[in-house]
Amino acid sequence: MNNNLAPTYQRLFGSYWVLWYETSNSYSVVDDDFKHLLYDYLECVSFDAFKSKIARVDSSLDADTIAKNLQSYLEQCNAEHGSDELLSTDFIVSKRKISKQYVFKDKAFQVNFDSDLIKKTIHPSIAHLETENNVSPSVIFDIYIESDQLCLFKNEVLVRIVPKQNYHFIQGKFAMELLSFIHDNEESDxxxxxxxxxxxxxxxxxxxxxxxxxxxxxxxxxxxxxxxxxxxxxxxxxxxxxxxxxxxxxxxxxxxxxxxxxxxxxxxxxxxxxxxxxxxxxxxxxxxxxxxxxxxxxxxxxxxxxxxxxxxxxxxxxxxxxxxxxxxxxxxxxxxxxxxxxxxxxxxxxxxxxxxxxxxxxxxxxxxxxxxxxxxx
CATH class of the missing domain: 3.40.50 (Rossmann fold)
Known part of the structure; x- marks a missing residue:
C-alpha cells in the first residue's frame, strides 16, 4: 500500500487515537478498532492481500468496500489545503481613509482602514489601546477591500487576502501578526x-x-x-x-x-x-x-x-x-x-x-x- 499516506504521528488518549497527517496538517480522532484496521490496510502489500486478510478474519465482511473506504479516508486526510502564497496584489496607498494609532506597553502600531465598516472588524476589540499621542509606529497594518477581496497588509506587504465575506480569516491573521509583534516572535514560533x-x-x-x-x-x-x-x-x-x-x-x-x-x-x-x-x-x-x-x-x-x-x-x-x-x-x-x-x-x-x-x-x-x-x- 502507499505508506506515504500513513499518519505522521499517532497518540492514544483513553479509548481514542489521535492521528496527525503532516501533508495536510490535519488531526483525526478514531477509535481503537478503526486504527488497527487502518494499519492492517497500510501494512498490506496490495488490495488483494488486504482483502484476503479481511476474509480470514470474517468472511461475511465486504472487504472491497472496506478497502475503498480506508483509501478514501487516507486521501481526504492527506488533501493539502489552499494557501495565499500564490496570490498577490499591489498595495494601494489611497485606501488609507481612516488611521488609528495604538500602544501596548512599549509597542506602538498603526492600523489603516478604507471605511468605517472595515474598521469595525478590528478596531472595537483594541480601541482601549488607541492613543491620541503622536507616536512613531514600529509596524503599520492596512486593511481594505479591493475587487470584493479583503486584504491585510503589514508594512505594505500583503499577508492575507480573502473574499470579503470571510472577514473572520482576516481577523485571525491580524491577531497572529499583532501577537507576534507585541511578544517579539515570528508566526513560526x-x-x-x-x-x-x-x-x-x-x-x-x-x-x-x-x-x-x-x-x-x-x-x-x-x-x-x-x-x-x-x-x-x-x-x-x-x-x-x-x-x-x-x-x-x-x-x-x-x-x-x-x-x-x-x-x-x-x-x-x-x-x-x-x-x-x-x-x-x-x-x-x-x-x-x-x-x-x-x-x-x-x-x-x-x-x-x-x-x-x-x-x-x-x-x-x-x-x-x-x-x-x-x-x-x-x-x-x-x-x-x-x-x-x-x-x-x-x-x-x-x-x-x-x-x-x-x-x-x-x-x-x-x-x-x-x-x-x-x-x-
Missing amino acids: WLGTFHGSTISDGENSILFVGASGKGKSTLCALLTAKGFELVADDVSPMLAADSHIYHNPSAISIKKGAFSLLRPLVNGFDELPDTVFNKTKGVIKYLPCKTPNKNHYPCRAIIMVNYTKDSDTTLELRSIKEALETLIPESWLSPDPLHAKSFLDWLSKTPLYQLTYSDTESVTEEITKCFNRFKNH
Missing part, C-alpha cells in the same frame, strides 16, 4: 492560536472553548469581575517553546444577551460603546481588562463551556474526541512536525472537561476548585 478564551489565577491558566453563543466570553467576564485575570479572549496563542498561553490584549466581546447578567458586576458597563457589525451578532460591547501580572502562563486544563439557563453547575471529564471536535475547527495549529508533536504532548497531560452552568456564584466556586487542583503543579 507559535504552536497555535486557539479559538477560545483563557483565564488565570496568577499561577496557572485554563482554556475555555465552545461554539459561538455557548457563553465562554461571558464566563470570562464574570470570572474577571470575581478577581481572576484575563489572559486572552477568543484568540489564545500558545508558544511552542514552553507550551504557555500568552497575553492577548484584545477586549472581551460581550453579546447583548449577557448585558443584564454583567451590568451589576462590571463598573461602568453601560458606558461601554455599542458595536453593531452584522445583524446575526447583534449589539456587542467590548470589555477591556487589566493586563495580567505575568505575560504568559502554563495552561493546565481545557474546559468546554455550555451555558444552560436554570441548570446546575457541573464540571465533568470529557473525551479527547469531544474536545478536539470543539477546539480544532476554528483554531490555527502550526504545520511544523515538531510543533504538532508538542501539541500532542501538551494534550496528553491536559485534562478535558465540560462545564455546564447558569449561576454566577456556583460557577466561580467550581472554577476556583479547578484551579486549586493545579496549585504547586
Whole structure:
C-alpha cells in the first residue's frame, strides 16, 4: 500500500487515537478498532492481500468496500489545503481613509482602514489601546477591500487576502501578526492560536472553548469581575517553546444577551460603546481588562463551556474526541512536525472537561476548585 499516506504521528488518549497527517496538517480522532484496521490496510502489500486478510478474519465482511473506504479516508486526510502564497496584489496607498494609532506597553502600531465598516472588524476589540499621542509606529497594518477581496497588509506587504465575506480569516491573521509583534516572535514560533478564551489565577491558566453563543466570553467576564485575570479572549496563542498561553490584549466581546447578567458586576458597563457589525451578532460591547501580572502562563486544563439557563453547575471529564471536535475547527495549529508533536504532548497531560452552568456564584466556586487542583503543579 502507499505508506506515504500513513499518519505522521499517532497518540492514544483513553479509548481514542489521535492521528496527525503532516501533508495536510490535519488531526483525526478514531477509535481503537478503526486504527488497527487502518494499519492492517497500510501494512498490506496490495488490495488483494488486504482483502484476503479481511476474509480470514470474517468472511461475511465486504472487504472491497472496506478497502475503498480506508483509501478514501487516507486521501481526504492527506488533501493539502489552499494557501495565499500564490496570490498577490499591489498595495494601494489611497485606501488609507481612516488611521488609528495604538500602544501596548512599549509597542506602538498603526492600523489603516478604507471605511468605517472595515474598521469595525478590528478596531472595537483594541480601541482601549488607541492613543491620541503622536507616536512613531514600529509596524503599520492596512486593511481594505479591493475587487470584493479583503486584504491585510503589514508594512505594505500583503499577508492575507480573502473574499470579503470571510472577514473572520482576516481577523485571525491580524491577531497572529499583532501577537507576534507585541511578544517579539515570528508566526513560526507559535504552536497555535486557539479559538477560545483563557483565564488565570496568577499561577496557572485554563482554556475555555465552545461554539459561538455557548457563553465562554461571558464566563470570562464574570470570572474577571470575581478577581481572576484575563489572559486572552477568543484568540489564545500558545508558544511552542514552553507550551504557555500568552497575553492577548484584545477586549472581551460581550453579546447583548449577557448585558443584564454583567451590568451589576462590571463598573461602568453601560458606558461601554455599542458595536453593531452584522445583524446575526447583534449589539456587542467590548470589555477591556487589566493586563495580567505575568505575560504568559502554563495552561493546565481545557474546559468546554455550555451555558444552560436554570441548570446546575457541573464540571465533568470529557473525551479527547469531544474536545478536539470543539477546539480544532476554528483554531490555527502550526504545520511544523515538531510543533504538532508538542501539541500532542501538551494534550496528553491536559485534562478535558465540560462545564455546564447558569449561576454566577456556583460557577466561580467550581472554577476556583479547578484551579486549586493545579496549585504547586
